[in-house]
Amino acid sequence: MKDTSFVNILTLSSDFILDLKYATEDNFLKQKVYDCPDCYLRKNTAIALMKANQELIKKGFRIKLFDCYRPLDVQKKMWKILPGTNYVANPKKGSKHNRGAAVDLTLVDSLGNELNMGTKFDFFGPEAHHSYSKHSPEVLQNRKLLKETLAKYNFKSIYNEWWHYEYRPEIQSNVSNFKWKCD
Ligand SMILES: [Zn+2]
Numbered sequence: 244m245k246d247t248s249f250v251n252i253l254t255l256s257s258d259f260i261l262d263l264k265y266a267t268e269d270n271f272l273k274q275k276v277y278d279c280p281d282c283y284l285r286k287n288t289a290i291a292l293m294k295a296n297q298e299l300i301k302k303g304f305r306i307k308l309f310d311c312y313r314p315l316d317v318q319k320k321m322w323k324i325l326p327g328t329n330y331v332a333n334p335k336k337g338s339k340h341n342r343g344a345a346v347d348l349t350l351v352d353s354l355g356n357e358l359n360m361g362t363k364f365d366f367f368g369p370e371a372h373h374s375y376s377k378h379s380p381e382v383l384q385n386r387k388l389l390k391e392t393l394a395k396y397n398f399k400s401i402y403n404e405w406w407h408y409e410y411r412p413e414i415q416s417n418v419s420n421f422k423w424k425c426d
Contacts, residue, residue, distance in 0.1 A: 245287075247413075249312060249343055249421050252282045256293045258300060260307040260351060264364065265317075271365045272324050279425035282311035285343035288410040292346060295396040303353050304388070309364045309406060310347040313340040315420040330367055337418035344413035346398075347406045350389055358385040364406050372403050 252259055259282070264270040266280035284292065296306045318334040318341050325331045332338035339345035347365075350358045361382040362371045369375050373386070386405055393400070398408040 247416060248286050249283045250286045250289050252284055252289050255289055258296055260305060262307055262309055264309050272321060274324055276317050276320050281423055282308050283423055284311050285413050288344055288413050291396045291410055295392050299392055304350045306348050307351050308346060308348050312343040314422050315341050315418050339409045339414060341418040342413060342416040343419060344416055345407060345409045349406055360385055360405055371405055373400060373405060
């Protein structure tokens with residue numbers, strides 16, 4: 244049977260950098276919606292992401308995570324703050340983050356500096372779309388590196404958020420309200 248349990252990604256690998264924006268007020272909601280800054284994912288999603296990170300590390304880069312699994316209650320909280328927009332998924336349907344199958348991420352270099360991806364995380368406009376071609380060659384190359392590496396490990400992108408990836412085998416998982424303990 245498929246293992247659908249959740250794991251804290253740092254128990255698998257300490258090679259990730261965590262910058263969980265929704266555990267701070269530094270996000271588009273301007274509110275902290277997580278009690279603590281932990282990254283949980285379905286186990287197989289986490290393992291695949293760890294493999295992608297290992298490949299990137301060999302090339303001198305590393306994954307920085309902005310958001311991971313999001314309990315349904317947190318989705319409801321976000322919907323309450325910003326209902327009826329395209330920016331927050333309706334909790335009735337739930338998002339891939341509620342399924343533990345989506346991650347928001349970027350790449351950093353060996354000194355920990357974020358690569359230029361053309362926009363910040365959670366920038367909602369055409370410049371964040373994968374199809375936006377007017378970015379510098381450097382930006383396009385950085386996005387390509389992220390997209391191509393993740394694709395190898397079965398992560399698919401969505402057209403309008405360069406930072407958002409979904410692990411294909413878990414996309415159909417049930418939404419969850421599993422909550423982890425904060426220290
Ligand atoms: Zn996302």
